Amino acid sequence: MRVAVIDESPSRAAVIREGLAALTDCEVFVLTERRGLIARIAEIDPDIVLMDLGNPSRDVLEEYFTVSRVLARPIAMFVDQSDDESIVASVEAGVSSYVVNGLAPQRIRAIVDLAVTRFNAFSRLQRDLETAKGKLADRETVDRAKRILMDSRGLAEPQAYAELRSTAMNQGKRIAEIAEAIVTAHKMMGRA
Amino acid sequence: MTNELAIGFLPLVDACLPILAAEHGFAEAEGLSLRLVRDMSWATVLDRLLYGHSDAAHMVAPLAIATTLGRGRPAQPLSVPFVLGLNGNAVTLRPEIAQAIRPERGIGDPKALGAALRTIALERKAAGHPLRFGVVHRYSSHNYMLRYWLAACGIRPDQDVEITTVAPPFCADALAQGEVDGICVGEPWNSVAVEQGAGEIVLATAQIWRRGVEKVLAMREAVLEEKRDQIHRLIRALCKAAAHFVDPANFEINSRVLARPEYIDGSPELIRRAISDRILVARGGELAHYPDFMFQYREAATFPWVSQAEWLYTQMVRWDGTPFDAQEAAKAAAVFRPDVYREALSGTDEPLPGASSKIEGSLAQRTAVGTQQGAIVLEPNRFFDGRIFDPLDIEGYVNALD
Numbered sequence: 273m274r275v276a277v278i279d280e281s282p283s284r285a286a287v288i289r290e291g292l293a294a295l296t297d298c299e300v301f302v303l304t305e306r307r308g309l310i311a312r313i314a315e316i317d318p319d320i321v322l323m324d325l326g327n328p329s330r331d332v333l334e335e336y337f338t339v340s341r342v343l344a345r346p347i348a349m350f351v352d353q354s355d356d357e358s359i360v361a362s363v364e365a366g367v368s369s370y371v372v373n374g375l376a377p378q379r380i381r382a383i384v385d386l387a388v389t390r391f392n393a394f395s396r397l398q399r400d401l402e403t404a405k406g407k408l409a410d411r412e413t414v415d416r417a418k419r420i421l422m423d424s425r426g427l428a429e430p431q432a433y434a435e436l437r438s439t440a441m442n443q444g445k446r447i448a449e450i451a452e453a454i455v456t457a458h459k460m461m462g463r464a
Numbered sequence: 465m466t467n468e469l470a471i472g473f474l475p476l477v478d479a480c481l482p483i484l485a486a487e488h489g490f491a492e493a494e495g496l497s498l499r500l501v502r503d504m505s506w507a508t509v510l511d512r513l514l515y516g517h518s519d520a521a522h523m524v525a526p527l528a529i530a531t532t533l534g535r536g537r538p539a540q541p542l543s544v545p546f547v548l549g550l551n552g553n554a555v556t557l558r559p560e561i562a563q564a565i566r567p568e569r570g571i572g573d574p575k576a577l578g579a580a581l582r583t584i585a586l587e588r589k590a591a592g593h594p595l596r597f598g599v600v601h602r603y604s605s606h607n608y609m610l611r612y613w614l615a616a617c618g619i620r621p622d623q624d625v626e627i628t629t630v631a632p633p634f635c636a637d638a639l640a641q642g643e644v645d646g647i648c649v650g651e652p653w654n655s656v657a658v659e660q661g662a663g664e665i666v667l668a669t670a671q672i673w674r675r676g677v678e679k680v681l682a683m684r685e686a687v688l689e690e691k692r693d694q695i696h697r698l699i700r701a702l703c704k705a706a707a708h709f710v711d712p713a714n715f716e717i718n719s720r721v722l723a724r725p726e727y728i729d730g731s732p733e734l735i736r737r738a739i740s741d742r743i744l745v746a747r748g749g750e751l752a753h754y755p756d757f758m759f760q761y762r763e764a765a766t767f768p769w770v771s772q773a774e775w776l777y778t779q780m781v782r783w784d785g786t787p788f789d790a791q792e793a794a795k796a797a798a799v800f801r802p803d804v805y806r807e808a809l810s811g812t813d814e815p816l817p818g819a820s821s822k823i824e825g826s827l828a829q830r831t832a833v834g835t836q837q838g839a840i841v842l843e844p845n846r847f848f849d850g851r852i853f854d855p856l857d858i859e860g861y862v863n864a865l866d
Contacts, residue, residue, distance in 0.1 A: 307641065307643075325503070325505075326508070327504065328504040328505055328631035328633055329505070329631055330504075330505035330508060331505045331507050331600070331601050331629050332629045332631060334507050334536070334602075334629075335628070336629075338536055338602060360515050360516075363512065363515045363517065368507070368508075368511065
């Protein structure tokens, strides 16, 4: 079975390819380049196409399938399978699928379920990465705020931190927010 | 009952009304909170609508009808209680072709342009490389307007040229790479192509049909029934946004709001041109003023005329090559919901026409029409070839088309 994965994000495409590699009898083609997309698809002649919902070329691909059908090349969209639950899960995960007629429904489901799982895993990974980045930025801000308190009020590091923490607790805010406010105020006073 | 409505849109200037209704507090004044969901393809906007991620969406009008009729996918009834605007698209050609057919300054006459283009199209066809045009979707007003113009100028869209789908953000690139010779797309994408020197604008779609229906507010029929009260409030907020949008005093602020990364993510200058009806036809040239390039407010522009849905249906059977079917025509007509528009605006200052259908393309001069409330003077609404669409004889109109 030939599976085409169209994704402008090469890293996500790699994650999906890796997942599909676990299925037997599955040849995976990854397309990340927009130009010449339709020619590539025609050449690969896939049984199933997976594409991310954020891809602007979706309308182009659907048009191609519609025209192919006119030319008696039997291609139908996954939405023809009237498998609502799977479709909803796909849309939520951010992946759309186009399936050639004649592929057994359980095989379609196996691939689509896998793609959905992989898409979700990728989104989770990205969120984790962003949270981690945010935490790193927070830590830098807290360090700078501590330095400002130590310099301007002659506090030792543990006291500066305790000061930040008790202010945050009193105001019901996160330590990073208080630190941010201190750094901003410091900048505005021209002492950056 | 939640008062949040999620509204899908594509980054185009004519997504302006829901965006401005949210940004300027018109929705809030109606007790609504709008969550705008930005997507990059009509297929995804439609998926989100059908699978409940959005309550309503900015949509190319023919797609709402095609979805209801089950063309391209299983039928799902959609409703359109509000039109988001008329026209606002343009035809942009590769510079060498544009220069061969357009007048030296300003924008040309659709008939003269079409005749000159026909010569080139037939030459190119004979040479074995027919002209290729890109439109944004099979079921878009862009496709129907382009085909209407070509066909009326003796260029057969499916025999003499090729028409393919190109995503709006890639239009300029497709012209530059020679993948297509022309595009019919909404703003800011024509102007982006002009700025890059990849194309020159030859025609505004408002020249093809002076009052052509463009984007609509579409939703599932079931959502319209379940959330009728919120939809009424949304319609009132969108009308306020429309009045704000067309006021020249607000062009500056609105172009800056629409240009933001979460909306169009584009140049405020290019957006400002579109909303002030100014077109730069070629790089380095002068701005041309084309009145009503976009049309969002006057003459009850946002009223969902049933006759407009019916006209779109005639173009659908024409270009899909399917036979006219009276039952299908009735289903297509029922997608547009003037009754809901009236319910929402009755008792407000917005004018409401007395009729729900009109003879499209019949007005050659300003004409006052009967209203249910307020006053409406309709300006000329002609098709460039003078053809008239009478909704009482849809089949006769279809049969008379080539």
